[in-house]
Amino acid sequence: MTLKALRALCAAMSVVPLALMAQTPQPPQPSGASTPITLQQAVDRARAGNPSLIAARQHVSATQANKITASLRQNPTLTLLGQGVTLPEVNNNGGNPYYYSANVSRLFERGQKRRWRLDSASATADETESQYHDQERQLVLAVRQAFTNMLLAKASLVVAEENLTDYRKTVDLSQARLDAGDITRTDFERIDLQLAQFESDDDNARLNLQQASAQLQLLFGADHPVPTLDITGTLNPPPVPLTMADAETTALAGRPDYTAAKQALLAAEANEKFAIASGTTDPTLATEYERSGADNTVGFSLSIPLRIFDRNQGEKERTRYEVESSRSSVTAARNQVVSDVDQAWFALDTAQRQAHRYNTRYLDEAARVRDNLQFSYRNGNSTLLDYLSALRDYRAITLSSLNANAQVWLAIHQLSFATATDIIP
Template identity: 75%
Template sequence: MTPKAFRAVGAAFFSVASALVAQTPSPTPPAAPAAPITLQQAVARALAANPSLQSVHEHVSAVEANKITAGLRQNPNLTLYGQGLTLPETPNAPSGNPFFYSANVSRLFERGEKRRWRLDSANATADSAQSLYRDQQRQLVLAVRGAFTNMLLAKAALAVAEENLTDYRKTVDLSRSRLEAGDITQTDFDRIDLQQVQFESDADNAQLALQQASAQLQLLFGVDRPVPNLDVTGTLDPPQLPLTMTEAEDKGLASRPDYLAARQALTASQANARLAIAGGTTDPTLSTEYDRNGIDNSFGVSVVIPLRIFDRNQGEKERTRYETDSSRFAVTAARNQVISDVDQSWMALDIAQRLAQRYNSHYLDEAGHVRDNLQFSYRNGNATLLDYLSALRDYRAIRVNSLAANAQVWLAIHQLSFATATEILP
């Protein structure tokens, strides 16, 4: 190959390579971590996109449409009739038989205020469905708050596990130095090194618990494929409640949507009972008619009145009376349930607060003090290996139990908010 041809091939190769480089997409930068969400943001996101809640909302809209049907009035009827309409055989021939045709308009008129009671029943039923929708919202909010608190607990437990693992690795490194210096035997070092697997296992299990809590929270958001970078922010420190148990009971009776739905169902049953009574009244049908018989015209009016001799709607009257009594007992049961739920939630919260107080004011500090002293003593050769490992296990257990106790206080607060259908904490 001549030098000139070689330079031509090189130039062509350089052009192709430059084109390939220009067409190669630049690497996509890694996605930035999502900003941590608060409890209020998590609740708002679930209320906006949870498919189960959206399904209930559409059902409420369907029930609301029944009010349109209940308010409709009876349609009039138009009847057209003709006979004897024959065509002549020739254009100039006289017509056949005298023709006859008529037009009749009739309409049924309801008595007993049936339309009013239908509207009252439909309105009360729609209100009850709306209250049940709010109750579904209440249940979803409780589930989101619980999942959010569990994720906060899992996140804090992972931080504790990683802190313990990092701290124990320092002990292993220090023990390795002491082994090399001849201060401890190989058996003592192996026993220390073997304990590290427990801390590593704790960290792995804590990571798994965090991922599962994140997936559970995102399921309530309506996410079909959970993202791995969801993060939450908040505190597990137990707060002080601004109300008493009696005030909580009053809030529950005033705000619980299921109790309100029971009362609205009673209103609907009472309207149905009145409608059944109205159904025993007679509804006349008024009609007017115009007739054309040949060259004669006529006009008439008629009234049809059913004779309610046998069927006076006795069955519906009896059924709706029992339904009303049933709804009245259901209201009493719903009220008792509200009081019971509030009282049980309050007692659970009181127990959780006392347990968390014991950990936070005494046991946690004491366990940390013992751990630090034995860690210092062991690293300086003044404590046995068994004492040091026992102090580490005790501290790990107390720390995790303290976090769980704090989380239990928050779960109890969420349960009390659920029982009262209000925001317990401002």
């Protein structure tokens, strides 16, 4: 290699900045790009615009209206009757006198049917609202995961672009050395063949970012994703400010699916009591006024069904089993809550240990190997392919570190989902 070519090569070779280890890379903003949104802004947009969540919200309102129906009392019944018959005079007898009557009747419920009916409707409405909050919780998890995946895709694109730009410089300098006769065509083509992998990595990184953006916008309720959506955030792993026991306690106190299971039990108990009450007799009291010619009559009646055969036995038996089933469902829901928290905690612990190893050990080691081989190559003690191999190893470790940091955030989001809280606001 000539001295002039060596100087040009040393000046042009560039590597991924070491600052990549300390912070998430941010790609340059394209002209006309929208203002980057934060994670909380993304969650707020999804809550406001997701059509599935809007539909669930309307369903909650519809279920609340059932309480109005359940609280209504029986309406009275008004019956009016009138008739007049006029016959021809026979033997000097006049026609029949005019007749009319008014009857008002009302069924009176016994056994506190209205109370249990209202309790059942209220518990069902509360259960539906808790199910809505659980659906909202699932949407928030999906948004947080999609947001983190898009952050990872942005960071990976930065690395891929730097890799491609840096290696193209190496190919250009190798072309210059080939033209100057410092290397053979075979050596140049061995170097040039590596460019295909860097170009493929860059294309795949761009595709991943586009797909991550489309997935996030789908959760916003967008009918067609826009290419200008941008986000801002960090992949640096944060500390988690709670213990596993605290997480379990928080989850049992706030998980909407567990709350819904308990409310379903209340509804089942109210239905059982309503079934028992429906086996009682409901009397119907009526009063009537009649006028026939010049005569007036006032009376009343009491109608009492005789529950000899049908005493609502089937519903009583069915609702009793429904109560037992709901009790078991509450136990199962509680066990599921504890299991979800424990699994999310174990996943977070594993992700934190992996990220810690990359950030405190492997990144530094890969950087030292790269720097040593770079120095050795520039001083003629190693081949260019050895140096490029070290450079690719460093970049691979950098991407692995980014993935490890992203896994910590995904585990935090899963723990937030399991506890129904914001672990990291």
